[in-house]
Amino acid sequence: xxxYLFNNMLNSMKERYNYDVxxxxxxxxxxxxxxxxxxxxQTMASHSSSVPTAPLYAARIRAILSEDCGPCAQLxxxxxxxxxxxxxxxxxxxxxxxxxxPEDVALVVQFTEYVLAHNPEADxxxxxxxxxxxxxxxxxLGFAISSYRVYPAFKYAMGYGKACSKLQVEDSPxxxxxxxxxxxx
Numbered sequence: 001x002x003x004y005l006f007n008n009m010l011n012s013m014k015e016r017y018n019y020d021v022x023x024x025x026x027x028x029x030x031x032x033x034x035x036x037x038x039x040x041x042q043t044m045a046s047h048s049s050s051v052p053t054a055p056l057y058a059a060r061i062r063a064i065l066s067e068d069c070g071p072c073a074q075l076x077x078x079x080x081x082x083x084x085x086x087x088x089x090x091x092x093x094x095x096x097x098x099x100x101x102p103e104d105v106a107l108v109v110q111f112t113e114y115v116l117a118h119n120p121e122a123d124x125x126x127x128x129x130x131x132x133x134x135x136x137x138x139x140x141l142g143f144a145i146s147s148y149r150v151y152p153a154f155k156y157a158m159g160y161g162k163a164c165s166k167l168q169v170e171d172s173p174x175x176x177x178x179x180x181x182x183x184x185x
Contacts, residue, residue, distance in 0.1 A: 003028055019075050019151035023160040049140040050133045054085045055108040058093045059144040068152030070162035082100050087170045094167060112145055139143040
């Protein structure tokens with residue numbers, strides 16, 4: 001019965017976001033305990049605390065692009081748009097175009113890139129993030145950066161990884177370039 005309810009939840013997500021949930025259904029079908037742990041992980045990934053929506057999605061999108069530019073990245077883009085992040089902001093996040101971003105969003109994009117590259121310049125930006133949103137905000141961004149990288153890696157491990165594709169921001173396709181997808185540092 002519990003598997004049935006979880007499968008309905010997954011099918012709902014599939015319909016809502018036009019997203020292939022087969023890998024999650026495989027976990028559920030084969031190992032309920034592993035699926036429950038995966039759900040716990042999703043709770044961590046969805047943590048938002050005191051960080052505003054646009055900077056939070058900046059961390060999520062840039063982190064997922066470091067691992068994938070296919071369906072997982074498109075899901076993050078769709079969720080950002082659903083959360084009312086302006087399409088031009090989402091496009092600038094994807095393109096890593098700091099000059100087209102509000103200051104707080106650009107800060108998070110740059111911080112995320114430095115963290116992913118293990119660049120010590122993240123230290124200076126970390127202080128700015130704490131000044132804006134406190135330690136809770138830093139924890140939230142840490143969760144976003146680390147957790148959003150897991151989904152594509154896990155999908156590839158399970159054989160569900162997909163090649164890169166154009167990301168859709170509203171009705172126009174947005175090509176992810178090598179420069180926009182790569183971690184700088």
